[in-house]
Amino acid sequence: MPELKKTCLYTLHESLGAKIAEFGGWLMPIQxxxxxxxxxxxxxxxxxxxxDHMGEFMIRGKNALTDLEALLSCDVHTMAGGQCRYALLCNEQGGVIDDLLIYRRDESEFMLVVNAGTRAEDLDxxxxxxxEDTILEDVSLKTAKIDLQGPLAPEIIVKLLEKPIANLRFYHFMENRYxxxxxxxxxxxYTGEIGFEVYLEPDLAEIFWQDCVRSGAQPAGLGARDTLRLEMGMPLYGHExxxxxxxxxxxxxRAISRHKKFIGSAVVTDTEQRTSRLCxxxxxxxRAARQGDLIVDNSGNTVGVVTSGSFAPSIGCAVALGYVNLNYTPPGTELILRGARCExxxxxxxxxxxKQATGRRKLTDFL
Amino acid sequence: MTPDDRKYSKSHEWIKLEGEFAVVGITDHAQSALGDITFVDPGAVDKTLSQGDECAVIESVKAASEVYAPVGGVIADINSKLVDAPELLNNDPYGEGWIVKLRAVDPAQFDALLDAAAYDAITA
Structure with missing residues (x-):
């Protein structure tokens, strides 16, 4: 087994007394x-x-746009410079190699932000x-990544950065100075709340973290990241x-274009080939259902499988995501989740x- | 401080005699290892348990685990507050976070459990 990797903030997490566990080949703070x-x-x-465990690739060249249109499920040519989009990277069978964010810097340069556990396969x-003339560069090791999320995030970050951010729209990015x-x-x-993903040079990561903490941000681990994304119905690769x-x-x-061909699109966009849907x-x-629990109807027929489940702190009960046969997907359908220990x-x-998340609201509401 | 007014099992339960009853809960070490507890099923009154039987189910955000009867006995009462406030197990594991009360416990099994110092030694 290869040695587990450590982010540039690992020593800091240890000093904070974080519980550390493996995720995607990395030793990460869980809480x-x-x-x-x-x-x-x-x-x-x-x-x-x-x-910081997540990967960043730079892709540039005059054919980069065409190449990415063929690789990714979303439309790329309609993106403006400074815009981000969520996309799926599919195989020929329509399965998902990874889910990622694409950032368009200009006409011919893009950044992809990918999952840690799939980074090597994505790159291949x-x-x-x-x-041949498109340049692909894995810049993960020279790019640190920190997410600052929550209603106080805008006023925390605005104090740290040189350039004004008030006009930065949802799913857009900017270069700034720190x-x-x-x-x-x-x-x-990945939380639903207003906030930022920040990409910076690794030697700045620790001081940036400390600056945010001094301004009121609370360190949070992958445990909370998972409950937050689950409450938003956002997928986690390897689960959904x-x-x-x-x-x-x-x-x-919204991540799947119906206006172009991409690798896997013959399957992905063909609604006839779908037998179930993520619900x-x-x-x-x-009490929570867990990945792998069966979903059954009132007569005991298996109609699906759970992909993620947890107690949802902001809902006050447990919730789950799972693939359910198409006949059982309308809201209000009653289902039974059958685990090894309970139904x-x-x-x-x-x-x-x-439904109260702040992510799509105007930034100026929080400044 | 691990209270020295009760006994402990190697599977991280505590048990305290109160008159004819024995109160059972999980240790501070156990609640800390589990993290935020989100669900407790403290079993059913009048159920007879042998030593080591599952007597309650606990779930934290990340995992599910069992509480085992540190001695044999019959469930005389359950802490119904835990159903709506499972966080009592995190906040006060040796007090408000008790899980079940047993009757008809086996005194020999009780005496053979760990005292506070011995429990601290295995969790140090």
Whole structure:
């Protein structure tokens, strides 16, 4: 087994007494003070996440746009410079190699932000499907990434950066200056709350983290990151998405273009080939279903499988995501989640579970 | 400080005699390892348990685990407050976070459990 990697903030996490565990080949902080208090900090104030394990690729060249159109599920040519989009990287069978964010810098230069556990495979796949003159560079090791999320995030970050940010729109990014150095700030995240993903040089990561903490951000681990994304119905690669599941069944229609061909599109965009759909299920009680639990109907027929489940702190009950046969996906459908230890009653509900998130609101509301 | 008015199991339960009853909970070490507890099923009154039987189910955000009866006995009462406030297990594991009360406990099994110092030694 290869040695587990450490982010540039690992020593800091240890000194904060974080519980550390393996994730995607990296030793990552799961929690500091506690998952629920970190979750609440993000919903009500501001939380700081080390996401340096994630990978960043630069792709540039005159054919980069055409190459990315063929590789990614979303439209790329309609993106303006400074815009980000969520996309799926699919295989020929329509399964998902990775889910990622694409950043368009200008006509011919793009950044992809990918998951830690799939980074090497992504690099191989992309490298094998681009034009000879397109340059693909893995800049992960020289790029640190920290997410600052929550209603206080804008006023925390505005004090640290040189350039004004008030006009930065949802799913857009900008270059800014911090302590006389360049960084990239995008209005994106994995929590539903207003906030930023920040890309900076690794030697700046620790001081940036400390500056945010001094301004009121609370360190938060992957545990809270998972409950926050689950409440928003956002997918986690390896749970909701994998190489075998038809990406079209995810229901992420906004990430899937119907106006172009891309690798896997013959399967992904063909609605006839879909037999189930990713659904949110609200459970009647606090006890959680877990990945792999069966979803059954009132007659005991298996109609699906759970991909993620947890107690949802901002909802006050347990929730789950799972793939459910198409006949059982309308909101209000009653389902039973059958685990090894118990059966739980639930109901299909519209996504997101948590509807008060601030992510799409105007930045100026928070400055 | 691990209270010295009760006994401990190697599987991180505590048990305290109160008159004819024995109160059972999990240790501070156990709650800390589990993290935020989000669900407790403290079993059913009148159920007879042998030593080591599952007597409650606990879930934290990340995992599910069992509480085992440190001695044999019959469930005389359950802490119903835990159903709506499972965080009592984190906040006060040796007090408000008790899980079940047993009757008809086996005194020999109780005497053979760990005292506070011995429990501290295995969790140090």
């Amino acid at each position: 500091y003070a506690g998952i629920i208090s970190e979750h609440e900090a993000c919903r009500r104030e501001a939380a700081l996440f080390d996401t 796949w992309i490298g094998g499907h681009i034009s 302590r006389d150095r360049d960084l990239i700030l995008s209005r994106t995240g 998405l994998d190489a075998r599941r038809n990406a079209g069944e995810s229901g992420f229609e 949110g299920i609200r459970i009647n009680g606090r 739980l009653k639930g109901e299909v509900v519209e996504m997101p579970f948590y």
